[in-house]
Amino acid sequence: MDCGAGVEAFWQGLCQGRNTIKPLKLIGVKDYCCQFGGEAAGFEKFLKEKPIKSQGRCSELFYHALEQALDDANCRRHIPKAGMAFGTILGEIGSGQKYIQKLMAQGKKDIALLRNYSLNSSMAYFASKLKLSGPCFCVNTTCSSSGDAIGLALREIEHSRADIMIAGGADMMSDMLAVAFAGTEAAAKDGVVRPFDKNRKGFCISEGASVVILEELNHAKTRGAKIYCQLSGYGSTSDACHPFSPDKDGKGLSRAIEEALKDSGSSFDSIDYINAHGIGTVYNDLSETRAIKRSFGGHSKKLKISSIKSMIGHTMGASMGLDVIATAKTLCEGIIPPTINYKTPDPDCDLDYVPNKAIHQKVRRAMCLSAGLGGQNCAIVVEKISP
Amino acid sequence: MNNEIAITGFGCVIGGEESLERWLREPSDHSPSRRIDPAVYKSELSFIPQGPFELPRIEKIVAATLQKTLKSAKISITDENSSRCAILMGNTYGSEEFKTSSLRGIERKEPAKIFLVPYSATNALAAKMSIMFNFKGPDITFSSGAVSASEAILVGSDLINDGRADIVFVGGINVICDDLEEAFDQCGFRQESCAFVVLEKKKSARTAGKKIHATLGDGRHGFCADKDMQVPQKIIKSFLGRGNQTKSRSVILNRGNSFGEKFSDNEKFIKGLAGKKNFISLDDLLGNTFCASGALGAILGSLLLDGKKAIKEVLFVNQDSFGSYVSMVIRR
Numbered sequence: 001m002d003c004g005a006g007v008e009a010f011w012q013g014l015c016q017g018r019n020t021i022k023p024l025k026l027i028g029v030k031d032y033c034c035q036f037g038g039e040a041a042g043f044e045k046f047l048k049e050k051p052i053k054s055q056g057r058c059s060e061l062f063y064h065a066l067e068q069a070l071d072d073a074n075c076r077r078h079i080p081k082a083g084m085a086f087g088t089i090l091g092e093i094g095s096g097q098k099y100i101q102k103l104m105a106q107g108k109k110d111i112a113l114l115r116n117y118s119l120n121s122s123m124a125y126f127a128s129k130l131k132l133s134g135p136c137f138c139v140n141t142t143c144s145s146s147g148d149a150i151g152l153a154l155r156e157i158e159h160s161r162a163d164i165m166i167a168g169g170a171d172m173m174s175d176m177l178a179v180a181f182a183g184t185e186a187a188a189k190d191g192v193v194r195p196f197d198k199n200r201k202g203f204c205i206s207e208g209a210s211v212v213i214l215e216e217l218n219h220a221k222t223r224g225a226k227i228y229c230q231l232s233g234y235g236s237t238s239d240a241c242h243p244f245s246p247d248k249d250g251k252g253l254s255r256a257i258e259e260a261l262k263d264s265g266s267s268f269d270s271i272d273y274i275n276a277h278g279i280g281t282v283y284n285d286l287s288e289t290r291a292i293k294r295s296f297g298g299h300s301k302k303l304k305i306s307s308i309k310s311m312i313g314h315t316m317g318a319s320m321g322l323d324v325i326a327t328a329k330t331l332c333e334g335i336i337p338p339t340i341n342y343k344t345p346d347p348d349c350d351l352d353y354v355p356n357k358a359i360h361q362k363v364r365r366a367m368c369l370s371a372g373l374g375g376q377n378c379a380i381v382v383e384k385i386s387p
Numbered sequence: 388m389n390n391e392i393a394i395t396g397f398g399c400v401i402g403g404e405e406s407l408e409r410w411l412r413e414p415s416d417h418s419p420s421r422r423i424d425p426a427v428y429k430s431e432l433s434f435i436p437q438g439p440f441e442l443p444r445i446e447k448i449v450a451a452t453l454q455k456t457l458k459s460a461k462i463s464i465t466d467e468n469s470s471r472c473a474i475l476m477g478n479t480y481g482s483e484e485f486k487t488s489s490l491r492g493i494e495r496k497e498p499a500k501i502f503l504v505p506y507s508a509t510n511a512l513a514a515k516m517s518i519m520f521n522f523k524g525p526d527i528t529f530s531s532g533a534v535s536a537s538e539a540i541l542v543g544s545d546l547i548n549d550g551r552a553d554i555v556f557v558g559g560i561n562v563i564c565d566d567l568e569e570a571f572d573q574c575g576f577r578q579e580s581c582a583f584v585v586l587e588k589k590k591s592a593r594t595a596g597k598k599i600h601a602t603l604g605d606g607r608h609g610f611c612a613d614k615d616m617q618v619p620q621k622i623i624k625s626f627l628g629r630g631n632q633t634k635s636r637s638v639i640l641n642r643g644n645s646f647g648e649k650f651s652d653n654e655k656f657i658k659g660l661a662g663k664k665n666f667i668s669l670d671d672l673l674g675n676t677f678c679a680s681g682a683l684g685a686i687l688g689s690l691l692l693d694g695k696k697a698i699k700e701v702l703f704v705n706q707d708s709f710g711s712y713v714s715m716v717i718r719r
Contacts, residue, residue, distance in 0.1 A: 029493055083610065088530075089508050100490040103566060114567060119479050119509060119530035124709030128612035136610040136711050137538050140478075140510045140528045148527055155545055161608070175493045176486075180507050238517040238526035240469065252523065255470060259551070374514025376526050 005042030006068060010322070011329045014308055014337035015358045021191050021204045021313050026173045034178045036191030038206030038313035052125075054112070056092040059122040061209035061318075062170035066126060069211040073225055075164065083134030083162045085153040086123035087145030087169030088317035091138075092116045093176045122170065134162040140317075142372035143277065144236075145169050146210055147320030147380055151234030153214050163219050170209035171316035177205050184244070186281050195278035195307035195339050196285045196353045198346035203280045206313030210321025212328075217385075228328040229382045232365075233266065235259025239375030245283050246371050250291025253369065253377040257295040260379035266365060269299045271381075273336055273366040275323045278307020278353075279314060284371060289349045291369075304361065306354040310340045323368040324380060331384050334362045392544045393589040393599040394717075396460020397686045398452050399582035400428065401673065407686060421563060421674070423448050423579045431455055435519070445482050445562050449512055450519060452581040453556065457520070460585040461597065462554060464521045473524035473552040475543045476513040477535025477559030477678040480567070482506045487566040512560065524552045533643065534608070535559050536582070536681025537705040537713035541606045543586050553591065558583030559678040578674030582682035584689075600689040605716040612710040616653040619704055619712045623657055626702045626716070636698050640688055642669040642680045643706035650708065657704070667691075681705055681713065688717035 013020065024037045043064040052063055070076060095116035102108050115121060120138035127136040135156050141148045146169030153165035171177070181187045188194075188202040220227055237259065239252035246253070261268055277288055293300045308326050315322055330336055335358050342355035365383040372378070399407050402423045425432070425444055428451035435442065435450060442450070457464075464472055480486070485506035492500065510528035517526045525546060529535040536559030543555035560581045568577075592599055611618040623639060639661040644654040658666045669676070669684055676683050688701040701717045 029496065091530075096486065097490055097493065100487060100566065101494060104491065104494055109567075117480075118532060118709075120532050120707075120709060120711070123531075124610075124612075124707075124711070127610045128710055131612070132610050133618060134610065135608045136531075137534075137608070138479075138530045140508060140530050141526070142508050142510055142514075152527075152542060155542070155549075159545060176489060176507065179489070179493055236525040236527065237470070238474075238514070238523050240517040240521050240523045240526075243511070243515060243518065255523070372510075373508070374511055374526075375517065376510065376514060 005046065005064065007325060011326065014311060014326055015335055017311065017338045017340045017356060017358060019311055019340060021193065024173065024178065027175050027178045029175045029179060034182055034187045034205055037173065037204045038315065039173050040207050055122065055125055056094045056116055057172040058088065058092045058170050059125055061172060061207060062122050062126065065168065065209035065211040066166065069166070069213050073213040075213055078131060079164050081134045081162050082132050082164040082166065083156060084123055084127050084132055084136045085139060085149035085165055085167040087139045087149035088119055089140060089142055089145055089171050090174060090176060091119040092121055093174045094172060097175060141376040141378065142374055143314070143316065144320055144370040144372040144376050144378035145317040147368065147370045147378040148236060150212060150214070150231070150321060150324060151236060151378065151380060154231055154234055157214060157216050163216055165214045166211060167214055168209065168211035168321040169317040171207055171318055173207040177316070181205060188280060192341050193280040193310045193313060194341040195280045195310050196289070196346060196349040197342050198344040200280045200282060200285060203309060204313035206315045208315035208318040208322060210318045210325055212321060212324055227385050229331045230385050231380065232383050233260040233264025233381030235263060235379045237377045239377065241375050243374055246287040246375065248283065248287055250287045250294055252375060253288060253291035253371050254294040256377035256379040257291060257367065257369070260367065260381050264381040266381060268296050270365050271303065271367050272363045273330060274303055274305045275327045275366065275368045276305050276307045277370045278309050278339060280309060286348055288369065288371060289351060292351065300351055303351065304336050304354050305351050306337055306339045308337055320368060320370045320378060324382065327366045327368050327382050330363050330366060331382065334360055336361055336363065391589045392547055392586050392603040393592045394584050394601045394603065394685060394689050395587045395592045395597045395599060396456055396462065396585040397583065397600065397689065398455030398459050399580065399683060399686055400448060400452050402579040408690060421577065421579055425451060443482065443506070445512065445560065446515055448562065448581050449516055449560055452558065452583055453516060453520060456556060456583040456585060462585065468553065469521045470523040471553040472522045473526065473543065473546055473555045474513050474516055474522045475525070475527050475529065475539035475555060475557045477529050477539050477681055478509045478512055479530040479532050479535055479678050482512065483562060483564040483567055487564055522556065531711050532707035532709055533677050533680055534705045534707045534711045534713045535678040537684070537715070538608060540603070540681055540685060540715065541608055541713060544603055544606060547586055547588050553587065555586040556583050557586060558682040561677040561679045578676050580673070580676040580679040580683060582679045582686055584682050584685045601692050601717045601719065603715055604718055606714070608711070608713040610710050611712055619706060619714065620656065622714045623660055623702065623704060627660060636665070638665050638667060638691060638698050638701045640667045640669060640684055640701050640703045642684055644668055644670045650706065685717060692717065692719045
């Protein structure tokens with residue numbers, strides 16, 4: 001996973017409150033863009049052993065996560081009704097950049113690069129490699145992309161169109177990503193992400209990949225699969241408010257929370273923990289806090305809320321999938337990862353954000369939230385499975 | 388997908404032709420132009436207030452198409468129904484002109500442009516349309532290549548069947564930009580186009596006295612990387628077998644002959660199965676409309692059912708060159 005190869009390294013880092021934001025090395029346009037971010041490391045050895053041809057870094061990241069997930073789920077044999085839901089924002093943007101470089105330098109339009117640049121190329125490459133025959137699609141809802149991919153994968157299983165869905169997302173570090181946020185006030189130029197803190201200054205861009213294996217419960221039980229948790233609810237809404245800023249009252253996200261609760265058949269007071277979007281911008285964190293208060297009322301004061309983006313940055317299309325993985329680990333291990341860099345409470349963000357240190361607490365049911373650029377909101381409910 | 392989903396309206400814009408109906412009525416009469424001129428849709432765009440910045444071309448195209456679609460379905464979005472309205476859109480390369488010009492800017496080491504952020508992601512268009520039209524339900528962009536809008540239709544039908552939305556606008560956009568144009572030509576003639584259909588519960592539409600153009604049933608999607616395209620061909624054989632038994636006139640509408648021999652051979656095979664009279668190639672008719680093709684196929688299917696040729700049902704099969712396919716039955 002992001003900034004650490006493998007789920008265990010990722011999880012240990014979260015439990016220790018390890019900051020993985022560093023000066024960026026992979027981008028070439030340093031003069032006028034974000035200088036800090038999260039770059040994946042430690043998966044090169046894996047790629048040396050299992051190289052993939054003709055694909056770029058986004059696919060390499062996804063491949064590493066995919067292989068781990070398939071091994072962990074003991075899911076290597078051919079499954080007739082298996083599909084893939086893949087979320088990404090910029091996909092193989094590196095191929096797009098190479099295409100334009102070649103075009104500008106040599107006047108050559110390279111169709112192979114163009115095909116790689118297509119947002120669904122990573123998904124299609126692995127669907128083909130795994131000989132999948134179930135539903136395979138690619139989703140883009142900015143920051144919520146892998147969350148919506150997971151939610152829509154859930155629906156594929158509910159509608160009996162698939163027994164198993166490989167769901168998640170990936171995005172790579174790129175000049176385009178760095179430049180995209182350079183001109184905005186959303187980037188933490190000092191490289192410190194301080195979600196919900198009074199002095200928060202924005203987020204840091206990161207790269208990563210997340211994959212979860214979703215399976216119909218009885219199908220999983222029958223084949224003796226290890227079950228981490230149950231994915232029980234999904235809600236998706238739009239703010240319809242502003243292309244850059246979230247709805248200041250959090251109404252859109254609140255509706256997504258309520259949709260997900262309704263879908264899971266659970267009451268608001270049964271939620272113990274929220275893995276927040278917690279991006280670290282002034283408006284997003286305020287809007288998210290208001291959304292939580294709006295939906296959970298007095299129970300919001302009892303909730304534990306934390307943002308793993310304080311440690312790993314914003315992994316774009318992979319981010320909500322990583323939130324789901326971290327939350328599944330929370331349910332299994334009884335540890336809630338912290339929101340690091342939290343020093344000064346903000347009177348407007350006055351909930352329990354699990355500041356700076358992980359806590360041990362049993363969690364029965366939890367929620368992951370995401371509020372994407374453009375106003376797309378996503379909420380997912382996960383819960384402990386009854387023995 | 389069950390049989391309860393109705394198509395209650397649609398709208399499309401295609402380069403060089405304002406009306407798909409006219410194009411179909413007089414196919415030899417149309418003069419295709421791969422580019423769409425948004426100036427043609429001045430009246431559809433008159434609802435947008437004048438701001439300090441002119442809307443980008445791609446946004447004008449999508450907004451004009453949605454405006455036509457709303458009018459066709461006789462729908463007003465109000466504060467009461469907005470949270471039950473969703474937009475699901477197919478768009479794989481995003482706003483190509485913005486993305487490629489941004490990439491050129493990076494190569495030239497030009498400072499970042501503030502407007503790059505909302506346009507660099509493919510879902511930016513659907514998000515802008517949600518704001519413009521006040522759609523507060525799910526707002527999801529499918530970037531699955533040519534089948535993107537067909538995926539949107541399947542998921543849109545689920546939203547209604549599951550009671551998560553009442554009105555779903557599903558569609559897609561295909562625009563061309565200079566930097567990518569010639570390379571895309573190798574994937575067949577790409578035709579700029581944008582199309583949307585409105586999905587509603589059949590029962591609700593009937594109660595409201597709305598015109599139901601067609602209903603959707605038997606939707607399937609999957610992945611088929613094999614060179615013989617066995618799975619989509621199996622679906623077609625099964626459909627034709629059923630059609631022959633009921634002696635209804637069933638038509639196959641296929642999209643996906645634009646990328647290489649494998650696809651054109653597949654289309655020839657399907658045509659052989661269906662018979663010339665009962666086969667239509669969407670790509671032959673309109674050119675490769677890529678991410679808009681799923682919605683254009685649904686519209687074309689509805690128009691065929693509305694026509695005088697006693698067609699009872701249409702099987703629309705959409706295939707992407709990477710391997711994803713979507714099939715759906717469109718019924719009278």
